[in-house]
Amino acid sequence: MLELRSVSYRYAGYAKRVVHGVDLVLGDGEIVGLVGPNEAGKSTLCLLACGLAPASIGGGLTGSLVIDGQPMTGRPVHELAGRVVLGFQDPTTQRSGVAATVFEEVALGPMNLGLPVAETVARTRRALATLRIEELAGRHPGRLSAGQGQLVAIASLLAMGPRHVILDEPTAQLDPEGTRLVGEALRALAATGTALLVAEHKTDLLDGLCGRVAVVVDGRIVLDGPASTVLGDERLEGWGVEPPSRIRLSRALAGMGVDVAAALAR
């Protein structure tokens, strides 16, 4: 279990806090969506949840990061690598730049952990298989589509063997096909029992994937609950979050006098 307990944070060189007293729990095997408008603090929460803030990027933190009951605040990030990892928006910047094949790219993390070669190879194969991208193993990581690149980035995280995976807008720079590929990959990842925290603007991706969704506005969690309840909340659009197309469609039909539930029942 990963917990942010009463966390407030300001970036280095800034007086103003961007996260205020946040409590967030990511249970074992749980899939949690994080939604909110731009500049709400979603990315900062992701950095805090994986320990990069403040350990690597500095800044002022109050509150604590606790993983499996152990306080992890301020620990070097490599010590957290087997417990929690973070994926970023841009697949290009997540490439190490030193691997000639996708296999080597995915293997870099386990290799960094100092694992025996056999274990590194086994983890790499498993990660590629989980995301169903074995056929990319021999390709150059720099010559993939953006969607494929993001899958490789996620596989690279998965190969670390983390129990918690945090993804910061993994489809932000992807076209619909890339988004579809990543969506399928997240479902495959969820099926392995890995806990997922996904910050995302595209609520369609979260709808049906997440068990729980939290809404972040101005650095505070203003709503946290079952995905079906939160994504259907009337206040969502007021907070700058577009509800899933399923909800918008049913509302539009209801506005036209169509009884969706009755129509579906028929």
Place this chain on the structure above:
Amino acid sequence: MLGGYIGPLVILLGGIIPSAIAARLLGRLLRISILLSLPIAISVVFVSVFTRAGTTVLFAIGPFDATLEGVDFAGQVLVRLLVLSTALGLFGLTTDPRALVFDLERRGMSPKLGFAAVATVEAVPLMIERAGVIQAAQRARGLDTEGSLVARLRGVLPLIGPVLLSSLTEVEERSLALEVRAFGRPGRRNLLWWPGDTSAERVVRWVLVVGFLGLVIARATGLLPRIP
């Protein structure tokens, strides 16, 4: 007078050129080496030929005398420059940077230094690609990047800021992404592969080491003269 040419020419004709022929890279090597050394070579020739003091004046351009001593000095510098550029060029053309780094890491070098070396090499095409994208965006907003040399130079300036800033941002995010993958962990890594080291390569390496020591000794004892 020829003494200053012997050492570099022995290295060039006895080591670098035959190696390039064996690797079937002579044409590419010469092109790259000439491109690498041309800017320095031109300035060396002008400065040496016309400003080096000497007694034998070959010809004069205005107040500047071209002396035989200046031509000799320029020749000796050029041949050394050619040796340097061809040696570096041959190294670059025949060595996979990853293989070099992995081998150095296996011999105890820090993975971070290795990463810095390989990432620098790999970053060049990425920066060129990004500069192309930014240039296209600037042109779409009316920036003139074609035509006269002045117009082209003027078009380069607005690229510098965005290319540098986006590169810095990318470096920051890349370093965070690597950190998440335990790159900062101290201790040795078990590499997936390392380059082969054949007996022929070992022999060549020892020949180079012995040759290098021989040249140092020859130079120290005066067997190879220095540039006057």
